[in-house]
Amino acid sequence: MIYRENGQFKTSYAADQQIFPIAQDRWAVLAIVAFAFVGIPFLVDEYLFRAILIPFLILALAALGVNLLVGYCGQITLGAGAFMAVGAYAAYNFLIRIDGMPMLAAILLGGFVAAVVGIVFGIPSLRVRGLYLAMATLAAQFFWDWAFLRISWFTNNAPSGSVSVSNLELLGWSIDAPIEKYLFCLGLLALFALLAKNMTRSAMGRQWMAIRDMDVAAEVIGIRPMFAKLSAFAVSSFYLGVAGALWGFVHLGSWEPAAFSIDRSFQLLFMVIIGGMGSIMGSFFGAAFIVVLPIFLNQFLPWLGGLVGLHISTAGVSHAEFMIFGALIVFFLIVEPHGIARLWSTGKEKLRLWPFPH
Amino acid sequence: MAFFLETLIGGLMAGMLYSLVALGFVLIYKASGVFNFAQGALVLFAALAMARFSEWLPGWTGIDSPILANIGAFVLAGLVMFAVAWIIERLVLRHLVNQEGATLLMVTLGIAYLLEGIGQGFFGNDIYKIDVGMPKEPVMVLENMFEGGILINKEDFIAALIAALLVGALTLFFQKTATGRALRAVADDHQAAQSIGIPLNRIWVIIWLVAGLVALVAGIIWGSKLGVQFSLATVALRALPVVILGGLTSVPGAIVGGLIIGVGEKLSEVYLGPYVGGGIEIWFAYMLALVFLLFRPQGLFGEKIIDRV
Numbered sequence A: 001m002i003y004r005e006n007g008q009f010k011t012s013y014a015a016d017q018q019i020f021p022i023a024q025d026r027w028a029v030l031a032i033v034a035f036a037f038v039g040i041p042f043l044v045d046e047y048l049f050r051a052i053l054i055p056f057l058i059l060a061l062a063a064l065g066v067n068l069l070v071g072y073c074g075q076i077t078l079g080a081g082a083f084m085a086v087g088a089y090a091a092y093n094f095l096i097r098i099d100g101m102p103m104l105a106a107i108l109l110g111g112f113v114a115a116v117v118g119i120v121f122g123i124p125s126l127r128v129r130g131l132y133l134a135m136a137t138l139a140a141q142f143f144w145d146w147a148f149l150r151i152s153w154f155t156n157n158a159p160s161g162s163v164s165v166s167n168l169e170l171l172g173w174s175i176d177a178p179i180e181k182y183l184f185c186l187g188l189l190a191l192f193a194l195l196a197k198n199m200t201r202s203a204m205g206r207q208w209m210a211i212r213d214m215d216v217a218a219e220v221i222g223i224r225p226m227f228a229k230l231s232a233f234a235v236s237s238f239y240l241g242v243a244g245a246l247w248g249f250v251h252l253g254s255w256e257p258a259a260f261s262i263d264r265s266f267q268l269l270f271m272v273i274i275g276g277m278g279s280i281m282g283s284f285f286g287a288a289f290i291v292v293l294p295i296f297l298n299q300f301l302p303w304l305g306g307l308v309g310l311h312i313s314t315a316g317v318s319h320a321e322f323m324i325f326g327a328l329i330v331f332f333l334i335v336e337p338h339g340i341a342r343l344w345s346t347g348k349e350k351l352r353l354w355p356f357p358h
Numbered sequence B: 001m002a003f004f005l006e007t008l009i010g011g012l013m014a015g016m017l018y019s020l021v022a023l024g025f026v027l028i029y030k031a032s033g034v035f036n037f038a039q040g041a042l043v044l045f046a047a048l049a050m051a052r053f054s055e056w057l058p059g060w061t062g063i064d065s066p067i068l069a070n071i072g073a074f075v076l077a078g079l080v081m082f083a084v085a086w087i088i089e090r091l092v093l094r095h096l097v098n099q100e101g102a103t104l105l106m107v108t109l110g111i112a113y114l115l116e117g118i119g120q121g122f123f124g125n126d127i128y129k130i131d132v133g134m135p136k137e138p139v140m141v142l143e144n145m146f147e148g149g150i151l152i153n154k155e156d157f158i159a160a161l162i163a164a165l166l167v168g169a170l171t172l173f174f175q176k177t178a179t180g181r182a183l184r185a186v187a188d189d190h191q192a193a194q195s196i197g198i199p200l201n202r203i204w205v206i207i208w209l210v211a212g213l214v215a216l217v218a219g220i221i222w223g224s225k226l227g228v229q230f231s232l233a234t235v236a237l238r239a240l241p242v243v244i245l246g247g248l249t250s251v252p253g254a255i256v257g258g259l260i261i262g263v264g265e266k267l268s269e270v271y272l273g274p275y276v277g278g279g280i281e282i283w284f285a286y287m288l289a290l291v292f293l294l295f296r297p298q299g300l301f302g303e304k305i306i307d308r309v
Helices: A023-043 A046-072 A080-097 A103-126 A131-150 A178-201 A203-213 A215-220 A225-252 A262-275 A280-307 A314-335 A340-353 B002-032 B039-061 B066-091 B101-123 B154-176 B178-188 B190-195 B200-226 B230-246 B251-276 B281-295
Strands: B138-141 B150-153
Touching: A023 A178, A046 A080, A046 A178, A046 A203, A046 A225, A046 A262, A046 A280, A080 A103, A080 A131, A080 A225, A080 A262, A103 A131, A103 A225, A103 B281, A131 A262, A131 B101, A131 B230, A131 B281, A178 A203, A178 A225, A178 A280, A203 A215, A203 A225, A215 A225, A262 A280, A262 A314, A262 A340, A262 B101, A280 A314, A280 A340, A314 B101, B002 B039, B002 B150, B002 B154, B002 B178, B002 B200, B002 B230, B002 B251, B039 B066, B039 B101, B039 B200, B039 B230, B066 B200, B101 B230, B150 B154, B154 B178, B154 B200, B154 B251, B178 B190, B178 B200, B190 B200, B200 B230, B230 B251, B230 B281, B251 B281
Parallel strands: none
Antiparallel strands: B138 B150
């Protein structure tokens, strides 16, 4: 009843090509974005900003990057964390080695460095694919883990690669309260999400998808695999690099290489698969799921234990967390291998027909 | 020269241990097309079971002899691995026939988390030791050929021997027995195998059981070397380059790949490491595998990848 596109006619090419062709979608998304910018800062306390919202925004950006590569171009990567690390440390170096370097410029430059590194580590994708490629990307992960720990130039001679950044400033606006950090990340995320959506609708995104669906066939119809694959690696790594720089600068403040370990790479891949491969919306769902779940379990399990008169120790909680996390992932993949985004679109289809399903 | 040989032999033996873990990957990939990221968790789980059972058994049954306790623990741990294989097939794999590789890979990651959680929650999360009477002291050999001889770790030597035996047994099992033939048929083509009456579900239980037993052996050897602790699960990550190098579908590939990686790691650490700050073992193996991949995308012994449009 409420969600139906009857009577919405497209009378121009511009109307035909817009991102949300259905008016209800358009208004809903605009409302959510407006609420995120204007409403949430008034409603939420500091803890939520620090523990959930800021990590969610940054990891959603990273998941977006992974999704462009894995979901749209079909190149599995297990080295996403490494590109985040490259972005973070490159941005750090730009910031401290060049006097008067603006923070935003350092973050974006970090992203560009990550993109270049991504291209280099994407070269094997021209020869190998599938699981072999996934293993090849692990090489990037272990190499950069090692490099930031052992090569002291990268970390300005800081012991064990732990560095810190303070005084975040953007055009005279000093970003230090959680609410300001939140708005800064939200602005960047909104911008990059729009960019990603448009990229996947453009010639480049279509090339990626053709490569994903069948690379030999794509080559036959005149798509250059080298350009398509390497551009996907570059764009994806750029997103990851920016996300990594944000993670270091804005969320952590001071960090060491372990912040971008292989667990981070797995986590990002989980987000993409659970959220939905090849879906911008899915990246957000996945990030929200993975960020909120451990916090929820952490709060919920001791309470549940107390309910049945069982005291669960901290170690017990962490083991139970492992178990439930693993079980949920397995359960999810069995029930809906295409992720939350598919559930979402099924729901929308149902809603279109509601309340007369036949 | 003696030092070089010593490093070389050390590398070969470490390589044998890697190939033990790599074997588990190859077995499951061959029979179900699943890249099993949970192999490391299986190793940890099996080792934990072994260590704890051998500790608990004397208390339960009053057996005093450590040999009997070890044998009993081995049997019990084997049964546990069978249960794990059966549950995984029953609850997970059965529902995921015909899914894409990425989904299956994710599922095994989920299984890995689950096993790590259950294993540590049930068996405890301290460092345990497995004592199956492996000799610890190193021996000198070839003393008349080189000055000072070559130092060989007896434990490594026995481990390598066990690994070699296991590989031989597995090869025989795959090539000569009816079950082995059925396994190869399933690996070749699920549908065709099913249509000639091979029960897919039972085959999968068997293959996960075999992989679980290989994990148990690997867990005992690694565990008696390093102690049973959480880091055992990361051994799988060290063994991955071995699998890439040797090819995902080849048992001999796992062995040869293991030897190459083992030797490469040790030699690079000793001769290259000092120049770049050490600790390069972990990524050097991956780089080595990567370079190989650029020339042979399917690994050394993998099946040739043929594309059809």
